């Protein structure tokens with residue numbers, strides 16, 4: 001690997017120092033946390049680093065990779081055409097990591113692992129969010145389809161070429177397994193680690209709250225409409241009780257804070273109770289128990305109501321549907337265009353085609369694009385319908 005060898009690399013000095021990682025984790029982490037010294041390692045073995053634990057290293061590799069930087073120009077729900085207030089895929093990722101670290105610290109889980117998982121969780125999104133994902137899935141239907149979660153794994157295992165010794169980022173097995181668990185229902189008797197469950201909870205909590213906030217800012221929704229949703233209405237009432245003369249803008253901001261706070265508090269108390277109920281005393285025991293990191297049944301129901309409301313009133317808003325249709329058309333035309341004229345792709349994707357086939361390599365290239373780059377390339381290469389025929 002290209003990281004310089006550090007003094008003490010082979011002596012696991014980060015483990016043995018009095019205030020080293022292993023000592024700190026023994027002191028601070030719960031017995032059911034995944035301790036860094038218990039990692040299953042990496043597919044391509046590497047010597048330990050002198051002062052960074054394995055998951056700190058994973059976190060650093062993700063933050064420095066191209067797919068992570070590109071998240072800044074990939075849409076979460078709303079595109080750049082709608083303004084620059086709302087979340088991008090990158091700011092959403094950072095918010096998920098922030099909430100997940102808070103949960104992990106309070107539950108005494110491995111924060112470094114949680115952060116690495118959170119920063120990885122949306123790396124595989126193509127341009128134009130879930131609309132782009134559906135378009136690529138259709139384009140690749142004869143090749144096994146396209147899913148952003150599976151593509152995230154391809155990025156960290158194959159597509160990021162940053163090291164001489166191996167393809168991908170050679171992340172720890174626990175980070176890869178966490179991403180794999182997002183692909184589909186796994187074995188119910190082998191749950192993901194609690195650190196993985198925390199990231200799932202943080203993702204759901206972040207997007208519910210922040211999609212409502214963004215939709216209000218973009219005036220796709222009004223505060224009055226959101227009062228139909230019990231979770232929002234009750235939270236807003238608590239805020240009004242506290243600040244009698246609050247105006248609408250300040251109310252919205254306060255409700256968003258309060259919603260995050262209420263959900264984090266509820267998750268922590270319900271999850272702590274579940275850990276105690278099931279007598280979970282090790283990471284292995286947590287895997288055999290049911291899914292444990294979740295909101296209380298009452299709050300889970302309220303979250304479902306908020307999500308249903310967002311689906312009906314925001315995600316299917318005519319303004320978003322028009323952008324969705326446009327984004328899908330761009331990706332479909334580019335897919336057909338590059339298949340017909342593969343020499344227009346970078347050389348690395350042309351040579352990959354020998355290994356994975358042309359359709360998958362075209363899909364990989366398009367999936368890596370930002371929204372803006374996809375629009376530019378489409379306009380430059382394929383907006384003329386005669387091209388590629």
Ligand code: MG
Pocket residue numbers: 092096121122203
């Ligand atoms: Mg997400």
